[in-house]
Amino acid sequence: MTSDQSTISRRDHVAGPAGATRLFAAGSADLASHEAAFGPLPAMDLALLIDELLQSGLDGRGGAGFAAWQKLASVPAGGRRPVVVANGAEGEPLSQKDAALLHNAPHLVIDGILIAGRSLGARELHLYAGAKQLVPVARALEERREARIRLHEAPDTFISGEAAAAISAISGGLAIPRDRTKRLSDSGLNGRPTLVHNVETLAHLALIARFGSTWFRGVGTGSAPGSRLITLSGNSAGPRVYEIPTGVHLTEILLSTGIELPSVRAALVGGYHGTWLAADQLDAPFSKEGLAPVGARTGAGIVMTLDSGSCGLAATADILAYLSGQSARQCGPCTNGLPAIARLFARLAYGDTNGKLPQEISRLAVLVTGRGSCAHPDGTARLASSALMAFAADVEAHLRGRCEALR
Ligand code: SF4
Known part of the structure; x- marks a missing residue:
C-alpha cells in the first residue's frame, strides 16, 4: 500500500495548509479554529503511521534529529504497555520555538500525542514543559476532556530538556540525565x-497523519523535506520564531527577516551546543545535509547572529561560563573539564596574551568529549572548538593584545 492510499480515508475534506506556514495555520489556539483548519483527529494503526513517517522524511525537531519513524518503530511491541512523553522543555536560552508552538497551536501537539499514543496502545501520555507553557496546554485540554494527558513542569535549567532528564523529572526525581547506556525506548519511565x-515533531506527525507524506514534502528539499520552526536572535534583536521550508539557505533566512548581511560578523547555529559559522559560511542550507560540510547541525532550529561590532571570543566566553555552571556535576568532564575550558576561554577573550591558551582549550575540548552521562560536555566542547576556528583571526589579534571587533 502506498503512503497516499493509506491516508486518503482520513483526510475528510480538509486540505492541508498550502505554503510553508503550516503549524500556525489555524491562526488561533482554540479547538474550533484548530478543527476548521486541520479537520478531525485521524486514527492510524502503527504500521501505517511508521510507513507514512518513513515516506515523509520527518526528523526530530528537538535537537538530536533522529528519524521520527525510527523512534516510533524502536518501541518494542508486545511487552509492557508503552508510555508517550511530549518534550517541550526548552532549557536552551536561545530557543523559543516550542513555547511559541504550545501557546499558538497546543491542539496540534495534543493531536500528535494522541495519534502516537493510540498507535502504540499507550495508556499513559505525558507532556513536559516550562510552567508558562503548560498554561495554554491546560486550557486546550479543558476543551478536550477525552485527551488524558498528564502535565509536568520542567525546571528552568539548560539540561532539563535532555530526554533522560525529562524522564527522571516526570518520575519525581531531579531533572538531570542518568545512564546514557539505557535506551528509553526499552526502559524509560518507570x-x-x-x-x-519533541513537541514540534509531534505537531508535524499530527499533520502527516492527516494530510500524508506527499503533502509534507510539498515544501523543503528532497533530502530535507517539510517545514521547521527556528528561533532567530542577535544583531540587537530579541528572539523571534519563524516557520521556514527546511533546507532554505541561511543567508535567505537572514535577508527575509530584515538582517543586512554586511552587518553580520558570524552566526551561532544550533544554539549554545552549536557551531559558530564565519560570515563567508552563511550560504549553507539550513538542514542536516546542508550544514554538515561546514561542521554544523540544525539542533533545535536556533540561529543567533553576531553583529560586526561584537567580539565573538567574548560572546563565546560568556556562553561557556553559563554552560559550565549548568551541569549536574555528576560526571568528571562537567565537574572539572568544563569550568577549566570556560576559565581559559575567558582569559583568551579578556586580555591574557599567553600563546598556549588556544592549544590548551583544544586539548581539553577533545578530552571531555564523549566522557559524560549526557552530551553536555560534547556540546560545550563543540562550541569552544568552533569559536577558535570561526574567529581564528580574532584569536591571533587577541594574542597580540588587540581585538579586531572592538578596535
Ligand atoms: S555529563 Fe554533565 S550534564 Fe551530563 S549528566 Fe554528567 S554531569 Fe550532568
Missing part, C-alpha cells in the same frame, strides 16, 4: 518502553 518526542 522501566516501561517510552517514546519521547
Whole structure:
C-alpha cells in the first residue's frame, strides 16, 4: 500500500495548509479554529503511521534529529504497555520555538500525542514543559476532556530538556540525565518502553497523519523535506520564531527577516551546543545535509547572529561560563573539564596574551568529549572548538593584545 492510499480515508475534506506556514495555520489556539483548519483527529494503526513517517522524511525537531519513524518503530511491541512523553522543555536560552508552538497551536501537539499514543496502545501520555507553557496546554485540554494527558513542569535549567532528564523529572526525581547506556525506548519511565518526542515533531506527525507524506514534502528539499520552526536572535534583536521550508539557505533566512548581511560578523547555529559559522559560511542550507560540510547541525532550529561590532571570543566566553555552571556535576568532564575550558576561554577573550591558551582549550575540548552521562560536555566542547576556528583571526589579534571587533 502506498503512503497516499493509506491516508486518503482520513483526510475528510480538509486540505492541508498550502505554503510553508503550516503549524500556525489555524491562526488561533482554540479547538474550533484548530478543527476548521486541520479537520478531525485521524486514527492510524502503527504500521501505517511508521510507513507514512518513513515516506515523509520527518526528523526530530528537538535537537538530536533522529528519524521520527525510527523512534516510533524502536518501541518494542508486545511487552509492557508503552508510555508517550511530549518534550517541550526548552532549557536552551536561545530557543523559543516550542513555547511559541504550545501557546499558538497546543491542539496540534495534543493531536500528535494522541495519534502516537493510540498507535502504540499507550495508556499513559505525558507532556513536559516550562510552567508558562503548560498554561495554554491546560486550557486546550479543558476543551478536550477525552485527551488524558498528564502535565509536568520542567525546571528552568539548560539540561532539563535532555530526554533522560525529562524522564527522571516526570518520575519525581531531579531533572538531570542518568545512564546514557539505557535506551528509553526499552526502559524509560518507570522501566516501561517510552517514546519521547519533541513537541514540534509531534505537531508535524499530527499533520502527516492527516494530510500524508506527499503533502509534507510539498515544501523543503528532497533530502530535507517539510517545514521547521527556528528561533532567530542577535544583531540587537530579541528572539523571534519563524516557520521556514527546511533546507532554505541561511543567508535567505537572514535577508527575509530584515538582517543586512554586511552587518553580520558570524552566526551561532544550533544554539549554545552549536557551531559558530564565519560570515563567508552563511550560504549553507539550513538542514542536516546542508550544514554538515561546514561542521554544523540544525539542533533545535536556533540561529543567533553576531553583529560586526561584537567580539565573538567574548560572546563565546560568556556562553561557556553559563554552560559550565549548568551541569549536574555528576560526571568528571562537567565537574572539572568544563569550568577549566570556560576559565581559559575567558582569559583568551579578556586580555591574557599567553600563546598556549588556544592549544590548551583544544586539548581539553577533545578530552571531555564523549566522557559524560549526557552530551553536555560534547556540546560545550563543540562550541569552544568552533569559536577558535570561526574567529581564528580574532584569536591571533587577541594574542597580540588587540581585538579586531572592538578596535
Ligand atoms: S555529563 Fe554533565 S550534564 Fe551530563 S549528566 Fe554528567 S554531569 Fe550532568
